[in-house]
Amino acid sequence: MDQRIINLFDEYTHQPLSRKEFMERLVKLTGGLALAMSALSILDPGYAQAATVAEDDQNLVSQEVSWAGEAGVTMKGLLVQPKGKKKRGAVVVIHENRGLTPHIKDVTRRVAQAGYLALGVDALSVFGGTPANEDEGRTLIGKLDAQQNLSNYLRALEYLRTRPDANGKTGCVGFCWGGALANRLALADPKLNAAVAYYGVPPKDEDPARIKARLMLHYAALDERVNAGMPAWEEALKKAGVQYQQYVYEGVNHAFNNDSSPARYNAGAAKLAWERTLRLFKEQLS
Structure with missing residues (x-):
């Protein structure tokens, strides 16, 4: 195209x-x-065609959960984990700028399928939940209070740490809007063990010395908008001595991992980035 x-x-x-x-x-x-x-x-998006893990997968247990957010808001999300009684590392899945879409729910199931307690947070719980209309979801994302939203995700991580089926280790993976937030969670939560950002706009004017998590950054070479901030963020990470891995995938576009958008999806880059992501989670969350 x-x-x-x-x-x-x-x-x-x-x-x-x-x-x-x-x-x-x-x-x-x-x-x-x-x-x-x-x-x-x-x-x-072609959600039905792109789903890789069935909603009724017999090897997974899925449930809608909630926890207390900022300012009296009840936050909601999709919690998925493998069947069986075992304490597992927990991962917050952070959606793109349209809310907790069917695609991100599928990604949440993929994380669970890999052996983790996965929580797909609905940031738009503040407005009653993710709407079916994606344009409306994008508009609502723009109305979120950034600090309140960050706090709601920090509370999601604390919620996971208190669960009896969690081993106390936590990570996050975010895409686009969620990729930017994954960086911010690493900055804000010293207890976070691993943070993975897919094509997320890097933070500006932040002190990365606060980051204790292992950081993994995935960028698309053709994504000029996001990549404009990449050099400065990498230099700041180096100066602060942060343990990070950065990958730039040649010839691919923003959202290369989103298999519900065929024009931008790149199977090869998505597979490699996902393998690297799961490798980091295995190292840090097991």
Whole structure:
């Protein structure tokens, strides 16, 4: 697909660009409405086709859970773990900027399938939960109070540490909006053991010396928007002596791990990044 179309879609999903303006520009790029709709069918999420772990997988136990958030808010999420009585390392899964979508729920099941207690947090619990309309979800993400949201995720980690089926070790993995938050959780929680950020905007003006977790950063080489902050963040991590691993995947776009968006998904990069992610969790959370 034309890189200009992918860049436009990235702008649409991350900037205050209306659906109407996006479609008008997409029609101009593709040369007609029919071609625009064809491109959109590849760009827009196809959740059913991309699901890799069945919701009723007989080897997993899934449940909706809740915990106390900031300012009296009840936070909710999807908790998934393998069957069997065993204390496991726990992982918070942090969604993209549209909420706890079917794709992120599937990723949560993938983490559980790998042997962990996985919690897919719904950051939009503050507004009653993730809406079915993704445009609405993106709008609500922009209305979250950043500090309150960070606190709600810190409380999610504490909730996991208090569970009798957890071994006390915790990690997080985030994608896009969630990737940025994974960095911030590492900065804010000295008890965090591992943090993995997929194409997350690096923090600015933060002191990484506070980070005690092992950090893993996955970037897409074609993701100019996010990568603009990569050199400064890496230099800060080096100066602070933080244990981190950074990988840049050549020839792939932002959201290369999202298999519900065929135009940006890259199977090879996604597989390699996931193997590296699980290796870190095995080292730090077992």
